[in-house]
Every structure is written in C-alpha cells, then in structure tokens.
Amino acid sequence: MKLELDAIVIEEACRESALARRILARADGIPIDYVADTRASIVADRSARDAFAAAKRRMIVTSKRGGFVIACPAASSKFACCGYLVMNLASNCPMDCSYCFLQEYLADNPGFRIYANYADAFDELERLSRTAGGRSLRIGTGELTDSLAFDRLTSVSVDLVEFFARQSSLVLELKTKTDEIENLMRVDPRGQTLVSWTLSPDAVFRSSERGTASPALRIAAARRVLDAGYRVAFHLDPIIAYPGAQTDYTALLEALFDTIAPERISFMSLGGLRMTPALRRIVRSRFPNDPMMVGEDVLSPDGRFRAFAPLRVGLYRALHDRIRRAGVVSPLYLCMEPPSVHERVFGTRPASPGALGECLVQERG
Numbered sequence: 505m506k507l508e509l510d511a512i513v514i515e516e517a518c519r520e521s522a523l524a525r526r527i528l529a530r531a532d533g534i535p536i537d538y539v540a541d542t543r544a545s546i547v548a549d550r551s552a553r554d555a556f557a558a559a560k561r562r563m564i565v566t567s568k569r570g571g572f573v574i575a576c577p578a579a580s581s582k583f584a585c586c587g588y589l590v591m592n593l594a595s596n597c598p599m600d601c602s603y604c605f606l607q608e609y610l611a612d613n614p615g616f617r618i619y620a621n622y623a624d625a626f627d628e629l630e631r632l633s634r635t636a637g638g639r640s641l642r643i644g645t646g647e648l649t650d651s652l653a654f655d656r657l658t659s660v661s662v663d664l665v666e667f668f669a670r671q672s673s674l675v676l677e678l679k680t681k682t683d684e685i686e687n688l689m690r691v692d693p694r695g696q697t698l699v700s701w702t703l704s705p706d707a708v709f710r711s712s713e714r715g716t717a718s719p720a721l722r723i724a725a726a727r728r729v730l731d732a733g734y735r736v737a738f739h740l741d742p743i744i745a746y747p748g749a750q751t752d753y754t755a756l757l758e759a760l761f762d763t764i765a766p767e768r769i770s771f772m773s774l775g776g777l778r779m780t781p782a783l784r785r786i787v788r789s790r791f792p793n794d795p796m797m798v799g800e801d802v803l804s805p806d807g808r809f810r811a812f813a814p815l816r817v818g819l820y821r822a823l824h825d826r827i828r829r830a831g832v833v834s835p836l837y838l839c840m841e842p843p844s845v846h847e848r849v850f851g852t853r854p855a856s857p858g859a860l861g862e863c864l865v866q867e868r869g
C-alpha cells in the first residue's frame with residue numbers, strides 16, 4: 505500500500521515532538537510546511553474539485569486539546585452493541601472507501617490530523633483502568649481513521665503495543681484494511697493487542713475500497729501477526745447486498761478459514777451497509793459510478809438507509825451459519841443493528857454491551 509500525500513503541515517508548537525521528528529525523517533520528498541495555527545489547513549478547501557479527497561492528502565501534525573478516549577459514537581440504546589471505547593489519535597484516513605462515514609462526519613474539518621501529544625492518552629487509560637472495577641476494557645484506535653494506514657511514517661503502533669503489554673485489564677484493538685504490520689513484528693504484545701481486519705469480497709474491494717490492501721493481503725497479514733503473538737478478529741462490515749453477495753461473502757469466509765484456524769479468531773462482527781441521507785448524497789456525488797452504492801434501500805427507524813430487513817437478515821443468517829460450521833466458537837455480533845434483527849439472526853436477545861465487551865477481550869486459542 506502506498507501512502508500518497510501532497511503535503512505535511514506541522515504546527516510550530518509540535519516541531520520538536522518525537523512524532524514530528526519521525527515523520528520528517530521518513531517524509532521522502534513530501535513538501536513540509538510549518539504553521540503557527542493549523543486551523544486553516546483543517547477546514548475543507550471549497551475551491552477544490554473534491555475537497556474531501558484533497559484533505560486526505562494533507563497530513564497535519566498538531567496537538568489534541570481535549571481528551572483522547574470516549575465511548576464508541578455508534579453506541580446507543582437503539583443498538584445491540586459491543587461496549588467499545590474509542591481512542592482518537594488521528595482524524596481522517598488516507599484511503600478512500602466509497603461508503604466511509606467520515607465523509608459526512610468530518611465534512612467541515614476533513615484535514616488528515618495526527619496528534620503529536622498522543623502519549624497523553626496513556627494517562628487517561630491508566631485512570632480508566634483504575635476505575636474500571638476489575639473489568640477488562642477494549643480500546644480501539646480505528647474509529648476516525650485506519651489504525652495502521654500511516655504507521656510506516658509514524659510508528660505510533662510500537663508505543664501503543666508496548667503500553668498495552670504492561671496492562672492487565674486493557675486490550676488494544678488496531679482496526680485496519682492494510683497490510684502495514686512491519687512495526688508490529690518488532691514488539692511483543694504479551695496478549696494485550698488484538699488486530700482486527702475489515703474484510704470485503706474482491707468485488708467490493710475493487711469497486712469501493714480505494715487505496716486499501718486486497719482482501720488476500722489482509723488475510724495474509726492477519727496470519728503473520730497471529731503467528732507473532734497477537735490476537736486477531738474480523739469485521740465483515742459493511743456487508744453490501746448486491747446480486748451474488750451471498751456467494752462472494754461465503755467465498756471470502758472460505759479464504760479466511762483456509763489461512764486462519766477458526767478457533768484462533770477472537771471474535772467476528774457483521775454489519776450491513778448503512779448511510780444517513782446526508783452521507784448517501786455525498787457518496788452518490790463523489791462516486792457516481794460505483795455500482796455497490798446504488799442498491800435498493802429503505803429508511804430505517806434510526807434515520808439511516810439500509811437494505812430491506814429480510815435481505816439483511818437472510819445474508820446475516822447464511823454467514824452466521826457458515827462461520828459456526830467452520831468452528832468459530834468465539835463471539836459473533838452485529839454492528840449497529842437493533843435487538844429485533846439480532847433476535848431474528850441468532851434466535852436470542854443480545855447480551856448487554858458490557859457483557860459482550862467482556863467476552864470480546866477474553867483470550868482464545
């Protein structure tokens with residue numbers, strides 16, 4: 505995967521930070537600009553033909569003024585969710601998937617920011633750990649970005665894995681669509697880091713996932729980190745209900761289980777394509793020729809467009825069946841689906857987010 509950047513903008517106050525120094529040493533000809541105030545670089549450049557795409561190519565090294573760790577923004581009383589905490593060390597992503605919710609979420613401030621003071625998050629995590637009452641917490645960095653897409657430039661993963669290796673009740677989840685794992689090979693996670701890959705069939709990868717590693721490369725990378733002592737998990741999300749989807753998603757699972765022993769998988773999640781009306785407008789304007797983005801959908805009670813419930817439930821059931829027949833005994837959950845859909849797929853009420861969260865951090869294999 506080639507990280508393509510037009511410019512790197514460094515806030516003067518971060519000039520001497522370890523992160524800025526690492527990036528400078530590896531920038532390899534990318535123009536560098538120093539500014540006192542990064543705000544003008546962060547906002548969308550409305551004169552650009554595709555302001556969001558232009559912003560992805562402008563990396564901004566700045567400081568985060570607020571806290572780093574929050575509850576997953578997708579969590580709500582309407583969904584049967586997984587009790588996840590999000591640690592935002594960057595904002596926006598150098599890849600460009602058609603369906604990415606960041607296109608709406610970061611529309612006004614899309615500059616690709618990474619935070620030089622990311623180590624401050626470790627104090628927050630230590631405080632959280634002390635107040636967690638013995639519960640294990642899963643903390644992910646892949647909510648507003650891809651956890652590993654720029655790791656070759658920043659090596660942030662090394663500090664993260666080493667910090668979590670010293671914890672007993674905190675588990676790190678690095679979520680990615682890349683095969684950028686070389687830094688991970690240099691550190692011992694001591695069982696406290698889980699790397700999860702979002703997987704799509706080749707048809708979706710080719711049509712909708714610009715700049716990502718191919719599904720085959722993602723699965724091969726998963727095998728390498730598993731062998732190096734990391735836990736692994738997989739998200740089939742978004743599942744897109746195009747003609748032939750069931751065959752393609754089943755073939756994807758076969759390829760996964762040919763490489764990764766099902767009993768070594770820590771958990772899996774499934775989630776259907778969902779878009780708010782605003783995101784759907786943006787997607788159809790930025791990617792008018794992506795056939796994956798124009799399937800028939802209906803407005804769900806939560807205000808998002810999704811495939812018809814019977815179609816989603818049918819796909820979920822078929823994939824659930826294939827996953828269990830392969831011998832995956834670890835948790836399988838649905839992302840951003842209501843309890844009613846959970847019941848139709850699994851035949852049971854969903855576990856509470858806290859209970860499911862606890863399950864997801866248990867060691868397997």
Ligand code: SF4
Pocket residue numbers: 596597598599600601603604605606648649650681716
């Ligand atoms: S890899 Fe994830 S964060 Fe990056 S563009 Fe794709 S969906 Fe968005």
